Amino acid sequence: MTAAHVTLCFLLRHGSDGEHVLLGTKKTGFGRGKVVGVGGHVEPGETAVEAACREVMEEINVVVEAADLVPAGTVDFVFPARPDWNMATTVFLTRTWAGEPSESDEIAPAWFPVGQLPVERMWADAEHWLPAMIAGRRIAVRVDLAPDNENVADVHTVEWVEPGR
Numbered sequence: 001m002t003a004a005h006v007t008l009c010f011l012l013r014h015g016s017d018g019e020h021v022l023l024g025t026k027k028t029g030f031g032r033g034k035v036v037g038v039g040g041h042v043e044p045g046e047t048a049v050e051a052a053c054r055e056v057m058e059e060i061n062v063v064v065e066a067a068d069l070v071p072a073g074t075v076d077f078v079f080p081a082r083p084d085w086n087m088a089t090t091v092f093l094t095r096t097w098a099g100e101p102s103e104s105d106e107i108a109p110a111w112f113p114v115g116q117l118p119v120e121r122m123w124a125d126a127e128h129w130l131p132a133m134i135a136g137r138r139i140a141v142r143v144d145l146a147p148d149n150e151n152v153a154d155v156h157t158v159e160w161v162e163p164g165r
């Protein structure tokens with residue numbers, strides 16, 4: 001699969017009513033209007049970790065240190081009707097950051113209880129992989145989108161083995 005390398009980084013925190021995850025409404029570009037994770041393209045010469053740290057700074061104005069990123073696995077998004085949209089995503093979780101998430105030109109962030117994700121406003125595939133990653137499963141996921149580029153045709157999940165181990 002030819003695919004752009006992108007990252008997603010999910011901030012997690014415990015609230016009085018349980019665990020919450022930071023998502024955001026995308027204001028520009030790919031997936032505009034959807035509630036998505038914070039992230040974006042890995043630039044040439046960058047690692048996925050470096051890109052995740054940069055994107056959280058650019059999109060929600062918080063500082064995350066590389067050492068505080070917890071690898072959660074990978075998701076390959078396959079768009080058969082638009083192969084130029086294919087993305088290979090490296091996903092991280094973190095419970096440690098500096099600053100208060102705030103809105104940027106790209107994302108309007110908001111906290112959601114992990115048991116009540118706004119799935120009707122997210123990509124249709126998100127409910128197939130995001131809850132598992134938040135729960136601590138490290139997985140490698142392949143999502144095949146339907147010809148409409150919105151619905152899910154197939155999801156294949158295997159346990160993820162961290163490279164180099």
Ligand SMILES: Nc1[nH]c(=O)nc2c1ncn2[C@H]1C[C@H](O)[C@@H](COP(=O)(O)OP(=O)(O)OP(=O)(O)O)O1
Pocket residue numbers: 006007008028029030031036037038039040041077087089123125126143
């Ligand atoms: N099917 C899908 N489900 C999902 O939950 N997230 C998806 C998805 N397909 C793509 N994404 C995410 C991954 C990635 O973080 C994001 C697209 O990357 P970007 O935000 O970088 O794209 P943009 O074109 O808006 O920005 P630039 O990189 O600045 O051009 O969309």
